[in-house]
Amino acid sequence: MELYNDAVKKKFIEQFKKEEQPQLISIFRRGAELEEFLKKDIYDFNSKEILEFLTLLNRATLSSIMSCWSHITKYIDWAIYQKITKGTTNLSRDLTIDDVKNCVDEGKKLYITADEFLEIMNTLVNPRDRAMMIMLYEGIQGFKCSEILNLKKKDVEKAMENDNILTVHDDKHGSRDIKVSGQCLKICLEAANEPIYQKKNGYSEANNKEVILADNDYVIRNRRTNSVKDEERTSFFVITNTMRYIFSPELFDYPYVNPTRINRSGVLYEGYKIYKDKGCLETEDYIGIINKRSERYNDIHKKVYKIKEYLNEDEIKKYYAKELGIKDSIRMR
Structure with missing residues (x-):
């Protein structure tokens, strides 16, 4: 999978030891969704957008999110030195540890379940919104x-x-x-x-x-x-x-849900139905979901790998814990 601004990021990654490169690729791959949505590289993000990027990484521990923050800060420093940024200030360095702590995933709700989708559809009064x-x-x-x-x-x-x-x-x-x-x-x-x-x-x-x-x-x-x-x-x-209005506190209060994540919520539901029936998801199941939704791809195996980032057993159990009879699941917000 290509990263956002792929050539620039790969040039940065090449400076690191081979054993460190996979972590950097993972960070940039997960954040590419936000960069694509905002149509700009993270080195041009403002402070709020950098925090949103860190939140999107879905890290469960403080040490992990701090490591990601460090890599992002180095990347922005490097981009400024290369004179490819719009500004000359690394806004990542203006963040505090407390700011970054809030990006640790303690159950941040990125997707909606099938029941939540139906509730939203039944609440919206405008056909255009539905x-x-x-x-x-x-x-x-x-x-x-x-x-x-x-x-x-x-x-x-x-x-x-x-x-x-x-x-x-x-x-x-x-x-x-x-x-x-x-x-x-x-x-x-x-x-x-x-x-x-x-x-x-x-x-x-x-x-x-x-x-x-x-x-x-x-x-x-x-x-x-x-x-x-x-x-x-x-x-x-x-x-x-x-x-933004539908998922604002004024209506449903799902601040981390956006158009791409609504799309992925539909994929997650397809995966849940298969997992509930057979207790696992195999490569053929992923391919079946991809083809059912007529997803575009050049390499089916790369497409499966990409979808596994958000359609996997952990995510299914997190969002469909009630339906699967799982107790003591993470409370999402």
Whole structure:
């Protein structure tokens, strides 16, 4: 798997002894999700983003997270020396030990279970928000959520007549077909026909509690502006801002959940169903899940290796402890 800004990071890693390199690769690989999401290398992160990066590493002990912090700090120092950063200050050095302590994983909730997903879906009042959620959960995302943003009403209607096989279009990787649930298509069609959007899930205290949506062919649409922009697809930030609100303390209070983790939550549920049935996950099971969700890959074994980072026995037992009858499980927040 390539790292974010792969060539630069590998140049940095090459300076270390061979026995140290796997740990560095692991740190950068796990953090690549956040770098990809923010579209910048960690050497350009602010202090809050560095702490989020450390949290994403999912380390269970203080010594482990301190080691990761040290490596990240050295990397940023090196990048500044190489004059490849936007700034000249290593913000990692401004952090305190107490800051970093809070990044130790004591049950930080990164994913949602199937029951939690259903609760969210039943709570959301806007079809547009439900459509975003269910598409992500069933494996539709793409580069900067472009598979969602590019989806049109006619694509949904075509899938309804073609055994629920939906053709989605990714800005970076092109088109692919994915089989989705009838519920997913039904909700997407409702979103495409939705004329009014209720702010703050119907709880807005503003004078204008609703907005009129643009009248175009896209499933996910922004507010009407009465300009040529109404014919264009909406922005990636409409999705990220919606997700931030849904998972904010104001609604569900899952601060570490983001679009990619909703997608992975769907993968985790698929793995849980297999694990509950047979008590283990084998390579063929991973391949089956990858193919069921029509995941893109060049090398299936590398794809399996990547998915195992979050779909494994430990994660299944953590999130589905109740369903598996496991007592004294970690309480997540």
